[in-house]
Amino acid sequence: MNNNLKILSDTSKKSKSNDLCCVFSNGKLLVKKDGTTLVIPTFDNIKFLNIEYETEFFLGKIGEKSCFAIESTSELNLPINFNLMDLYDLGSLLDEQSFLISGRASQILNWDKTHRFCGKCGSKTENKKDEMAKICPNCNHIMYPVICPAIIVAVTKDDKILLAHNNGFKDNMYGLIAGFVEAGEDLNSAVKREIFEEIGIKVKNIEYYRSSPWPFPNSLMIGFFAEYESGQIKVDGSEIKQADWFTKDNFPNIPKKFTIARSLINEFSKRNQ
Ligand SMILES: [Zn+2]
Incomplete structure (x- = not known):
């Protein structure tokens, strides 16, 4: 059923305008109304919102489409065809693959927020360059996403x-x-x-x-x-x-x-x- 969904962690991959973007704002996911269905927007779709964010995380692919996660640090003024919604409520509204990749986005962004500092020595952590992990530049402690x-x-x-x-x-x-x-x-x-x-x-x-x-x-x-x-x-x-x-x-x-x-x-x- 999820054959089209591929979880990937290539940390060097950068987004392109037609890639999918899971935007979270205050714990809610930004979705776009497409006729009667809800979809994850592309970067192109949301360009006009001028969303501010610190880091984009590559999540994987749905079919040929790459998918990224970002956490908005700005207030979003949404037009009528966009909505911020609870991920749980979207479980029955998004297609299965979109829901799964959004769940991955939510987990990675939460992990990012809660691992800003090293649990061992308290120093500020950095995103590791070669894998989805954080590393402490002071004591080299490595922190992976928590499951x-x-x-x-x-x-x-x-x-x-x-x-x-x-x-x-x-x-x-x-x-x-x-x-x-x-x-x-x-x-x-x-x-x-x-x-x-x-x-x-x-x-x-x-x-x-x-x-x-x-x-x-x-x-x-x-x-x-x-x-x-x-x-x-x-x-x-x-x-x-x-x-x-x-x-x-x-x-x-x-x-x-x-x-x-x-x-x-x-x-x-x-x-x-
Ligand atoms: Zn440390």
Whole structure:
């Protein structure tokens, strides 16, 4: 599905006028209305806005089009066919590749903002010339973009799937169990630990499904299926408020189409036809 998207980190590459430009301003992405769809603008498209910025980061390519990220340091006065929007809301509005490259843009720009100073000695860092990294000119400490791995699991029991309502979910939405991988932990152990901590059950036959970047703000979600083994559902009360088994015909409100949670739930439905 993402065959046309290539993540690249050639730090010497400079933008051209017809390259795509992910502009972020106060945490929001600049999008252009193209008929009824929203698209990432080209540098040409936004020239008239005279956007001020410090650095452009090359992100990769969608098909033959190179794509860059910039953080606007000026106030933007937008005409009617341009809009600044939350990246999360754009998950269902942009095409998949544009959303993925925008997520990469958001992660790189956040990393750029939060790594201006060396964590070891406090000196001002510089962008490394030969790779996507920052280097401290004083102590040579190197800082790469931060990616936090997290597991997300579709737990199944016969023809049912475990869906849980997390305190942070809006609209009484039910999703899957997810959590960050601890330092020193492997993925299978993370799957078992998170499910036991949050729901109080044990699982078996853990099967890797697929992974997906989750740029809110910098995760990589690694999706699994797992089968119920033993125990009774007992929610932790703090993170998870409610959890239950659902068949594919009686789903509550579930996560949106662009999420890996939805992709796992859809795969569950397919396997239970
Ligand atoms: Zn340093």
